Amino acid sequence: MTSTAEQARSIIAGTEAESADVEAATTAAAAAFASYRATSPAQRADFLEAVAVEIEADKDAIIEAAVAESSLPLARITGEVGRTTGQLRMFAGVVRQGDHLGVRIDPALPDRAPLPRADIRQRMVPLGPVAVFGASNFPLAFSTAGGDTASALAAGCPVVVKGHPAHPRAGVLVARAIGRAVASQDLHPGTFSFLLGGVGQDGIELGQALVADPRIAAVGFTGSRGGGLALVEAASRRAVPIPVYAEMSSINPVVVLPGALAEADTTAFAQAYVGSLTLGAGQFCTNPGLLFLPTGEAGDAFLAATAEAVAQATGQRMLTPGIAEAYASGTDRLTGTDGVTVVATGADGGEHAPAPLVAEAPVELLLQADSAVAHEVFGASGVVVRYDDVDALLPRLAALEGQLTATVHATAADRAEAATLLPTLELKVGRILFNGWPTGVEVGHAMVHGGPFPATSDGRTTSVGSLAIERFQRPVAYQDVPADLLPEALRDDNPWGLTRRIDGTLEA
Amino acid sequence: MTSTAEQARSIIAGTEAESADVEAATTAAAAAFASYRATSPAQRADFLEAVAVEIEADKDAIIEAAVAESSLPLARITGEVGRTTGQLRMFAGVVRQGDHLGVRIDPALPDRAPLPRADIRQRMVPLGPVAVFGASNFPLAFSTAGGDTASALAAGCPVVVKGHPAHPRAGVLVARAIGRAVASQDLHPGTFSFLLGGVGQDGIELGQALVADPRIAAVGFTGSRGGGLALVEAASRRAVPIPVYAEMSSINPVVVLPGALAEADTTAFAQAYVGSLTLGAGQFCTNPGLLFLPTGEAGDAFLAATAEAVAQATGQRMLTPGIAEAYASGTDRLTGTDGVTVVATGADGGEHAPAPLVAEAPVELLLQADSAVAHEVFGASGVVVRYDDVDALLPRLAALEGQLTATVHATAADRAEAATLLPTLELKVGRILFNGWPTGVEVGHAMVHGGPFPATSDGRTTSVGSLAIERFQRPVAYQDVPADLLPEALRDDNPWGLTRRIDGTLEA
Numbered sequence A, B: 001m002t003s004t005a006e007q008a009r010s011i012i013a014g015t016e017a018e019s020a021d022v023e024a025a026t027t028a029a030a031a032a033f034a035s036y037r038a039t040s041p042a043q044r045a046d047f048l049e050a051v052a053v054e055i056e057a058d059k060d061a062i063i064e065a066a067v068a069e070s071s072l073p074l075a076r077i078t079g080e081v082g083r084t085t086g087q088l089r090m091f092a093g094v095v096r097q098g099d100h101l102g103v104r105i106d107p108a109l110p111d112r113a114p115l116p117r118a119d120i121r122q123r124m125v126p127l128g129p130v131a132v133f134g135a136s137n138f139p140l141a142f143s144t145a146g147g148d149t150a151s152a153l154a155a156g157c158p159v160v161v162k163g164h165p166a167h168p169r170a171g172v173l174v175a176r177a178i179g180r181a182v183a184s185q186d187l188h189p190g191t192f193s194f195l196l197g198g199v200g201q202d203g204i205e206l207g208q209a210l211v212a213d214p215r216i217a218a219v220g221f222t223g224s225r226g227g228g229l230a231l232v233e234a235a236s237r238r239a240v241p242i243p244v245y246a247e248m249s250s251i252n253p254v255v256v257l258p259g260a261l262a263e264a265d266t267t268a269f270a271q272a273y274v275g276s277l278t279l280g281a282g283q284f285c286t287n288p289g290l291l292f293l294p295t296g297e298a299g300d301a302f303l304a305a306t307a308e309a310v311a312q313a314t315g316q317r318m319l320t321p322g323i324a325e326a327y328a329s330g331t332d333r334l335t336g337t338d339g340v341t342v343v344a345t346g347a348d349g350g351e352h353a354p355a356p357l358v359a360e361a362p363v364e365l366l367l368q369a370d371s372a373v374a375h376e377v378f379g380a381s382g383v384v385v386r387y388d389d390v391d392a393l394l395p396r397l398a399a400l401e402g403q404l405t406a407t408v409h410a411t412a413a414d415r416a417e418a419a420t421l422l423p424t425l426e427l428k429v430g431r432i433l434f435n436g437w438p439t440g441v442e443v444g445h446a447m448v449h450g451g452p453f454p455a456t457s458d459g460r461t462t463s464v465g466s467l468a469i470e471r472f473q474r475p476v477a478y479q480d481v482p483a484d485l486l487p488e489a490l491r492d493d494n495p496w497g498l499t500r501r502i503d504g505t506l507e508a
Helices: A019-037 A041-057 A059-070 A074-097 A145-154 A168-182 A202-211 A227-237 A258-263 A266-282 A297-311 A322-337 A361-365 A390-399 A413-425 A466-472 B021-037 B041-056 B059-070 B074-097 B146-156 B166-186 B202-211 B225-237 B260-262 B266-282 B299-312 B323-335 B364-365 B390-401 B412-426 B466-472
Strands: A104-106 A122-126 A130-133 A159-165 A193-196 A218-222 A246-247 A251-258 A292-293 A342-344 A358-362 A381-387 A403-409 A429-434 A475-481 A500-504 A505-507 B103-105 B118-126 B130-133 B159-163 B192-196 B218-222 B244-247 B253-256 B290-294 B341-345 B357-360 B381-389 B403-409 B429-434 B473-479 B501-502 B505-508
Touching: A019 A122, A019 A159, A019 A193, A059 A074, A059 A168, A059 B021, A074 A145, A074 A466, A074 B290, A104 A390, A130 A145, A130 A475, A145 A159, A145 A218, A145 A466, A159 A202, A159 B466, A168 A193, A193 A342, A193 B159, A193 B218, A193 B290, A202 A297, A202 B074, A218 A466, A218 B501, A246 A390, A251 B225, A258 A292, A258 A297, A258 A413, A258 B159, A258 B357, A266 A297, A266 A381, A292 A297, A292 A390, A292 B130, A297 A342, A297 B192, A322 A358, A322 A381, A342 B357, A358 A505, A361 A381, A361 A390, A403 B021, A413 A429, A413 A505, A413 B041, A429 B357, A466 A475, A466 B501, B021 B118, B021 B159, B021 B403, B041 B059, B041 B074, B041 B118, B041 B146, B074 B146, B074 B260, B074 B290, B074 B466, B130 B146, B146 B159, B146 B412, B159 B166, B166 B429, B202 B225, B218 B225, B218 B466, B225 B244, B244 B266, B260 B341, B260 B390, B260 B412, B266 B299, B266 B381, B290 B299, B290 B390, B299 B381, B323 B357, B364 B390, B390 B403, B390 B412, B403 B412, B412 B429
Parallel strands: A104 A500, A130 A159, A130 A218, A159 A193, A218 A246, A251 A292, A251 A403, A292 A381, A358 A381, A403 A429, A429 B473, A475 B429, B103 B501, B130 B159, B130 B218, B159 B192, B218 B244, B253 B290, B253 B403, B290 B381, B357 B381, B403 B429
Antiparallel strands: A104 A122, A122 A475, A342 A358, A500 A505, B103 B118, B118 B473, B341 B357, B501 B505
């Protein structure tokens, strides 16, 4: 690095980036890695908190840009700012506490027979520079300073963001906020870079170049299945393959059990379903795209109430024209499938604001490969499947692809059926929820926003919640390393006050 | 499953298995998964301990077979039995303690504004049936009942072992011991199966069929780079890709610093190096294949002493004729490389017992792609590279491929140089050790036997030590699940007495 003021700033490419920008950003990230991973817990936490403060300092402009670019309501975007800064502060707390370092110490046993045991100590180290792909549907919380960026920075990895072209201004404003925090905390400017992706082929090529770059050590992505799988393939073709954490697609099955249906206020229950389905124009990874409903009169009444609620709903403007077009072709494919009937459609909301839709499909269609019924239509489109009894339902659930969530509506009367469902669902999803709706993903320590392929490319992790930090680390063991050369986390005097596993037992 | 005695036993195919056997074993494993993963910590730990007891009950026959089949010395194989049973008991202890379940509870906050928080609880669940590929070089500790099998069973995953054709009798005897434990503990017979692999193409096809089988959820492998990469590719071609934990190859660099060299008894130091290099005919993943030695007189003296020690060493019979042939062609390629000189060779030990070898190479050869100097020759073959100063050495170390281990020989006088080396080495390896030799991998809680690609296919893990259990798990979140439906690990009354993370803080 030279010391000119120009070059000492983080790279923020607010116009469509090119391959030379990728090279510059990854080179800077690689140069920043040594000093950034050596930061103390306090320094790294201070930085994450400074990012939150800088975002809040420019909150009005960020909100204005994100609302204008995404067509999402002001209240939603305002909430997303809080989610984003809250997430950064949560990871600051995680870093200060230090449990993510996973310290393990097996002390030397010099007198052990027949052979003495060496002193062996283990800690987690960061993987290296991480490429983060901003999502279209959360211009703040899953984008430039979103969960992937926050968890990678918390782990000690520099980040290169490919900004989503659907919200360039919001992306740049947030990137500048991060850049200010990098500067104010005296970090290497390569700790963070932002490259705005182009629309279509240009953006794809930029992303491929980023993933192929030998300086990149891991990838975080939230988006379409096609986009995610292309990055997985690019990563596997590298001379040194790297992990790709792609959150891709999910239809989030909901099972309504008979007792819950019998006890519910049918109208309110159906309205809650349609409310979740149409929230934010249905543009959530956790949108309830598939609902299993008992056959019989109570189910008929729920379906009628659903039809009424859908008919009263109006399409909201979607994130981009392309997403609205994909919704139109996806729903056309669904309703054009033999056996699928339309339960109700809502009102068209104007340009790029297509009508919500609920369709009904026979359960057999779920089992057909490539059936439109079992695939996500991104937007406010849901499929209802009727079932006679839970035993017959189980193999259908087991045959579904991996999902982010599964929801069960049950009362005490449904206990036996619910207990039967649980073991099947937990093999299939990352989160099981009862008597609620899957939209709304709490940022906390126990959250899992992940799930078996193809919900994600790596079902062993989560992209939301504090466990997400573990995606960007790996363990290193230190055997008989002299005391004065040990990293702080592993020293006998435990200067960071870490909880450590000594000979297998946690000690605070 | 039918109830005939014949079919209620674990599948143990002691003659070369075929694709129908793969189908039978994976079907049985899938059938066993539901009941096996539902076992309590005590049941699962009892089972692992029963496997250890059953191995000990047939210890004499197992040792006799393993010695005869591997050509490894009796003392080594006897020790390996202890390592294998000790490993099983360590994982029994891990399972009883339950920290691997990673329980996290974020209690409900019904009064939180603006939105209440749901009750969210997280635990790890097993991935599903695991395919384990036995290694040639550890007929017991990395084979049928080795670390991969023990950690997968501990995680709650049924196991299908592809037995290595180099030790069929030992494999079958150990498989029968596991089968007896499965039966005595009333577990589903599909909890464990053993399929003997054929030599050459037949074995490769069996392995590919196993990895391609849709019922298999993860793969553990220890062996060659070619073999490991073929399994990685097979796994990525599946409709549902799965994780492959392949431990593949490593040359385990050793850096001798000037102070250590000056203070050492040169003869003893060189003998210790040659002892580690030739231990078990050099057939260790952690064999010290590359040693960096200072230029100058002290280094010359070390090299002369090394030459003397090598000259006094005699080749030991290698594991298989194929491995001995590969050693011969690998050392031919090495010594035939321009610039490489032979420091010394030992005595030929007879059939399949080629002579140990130490060669010297200029440092520049390390940087040439495809240079024989930077690639593992499996066996008692080492390369010495001289260096002038540590600063010049750093970029050479940084340019090496990922490794299992790196070793530093240093005294207090070398402190500054050693401190410079550490950050580079920890980006490159899974274990850093001081003033010892890398052969000998302690089974404990802090051990890492892993490392960046291509040392392993997934550098985020270890195949030895208690952390290995995490390879076969993934997190699931339970949101607002009624108390009487929660898994034991997540219940308020904590019936298993687990340490749990409550709102981000560990509570014992």
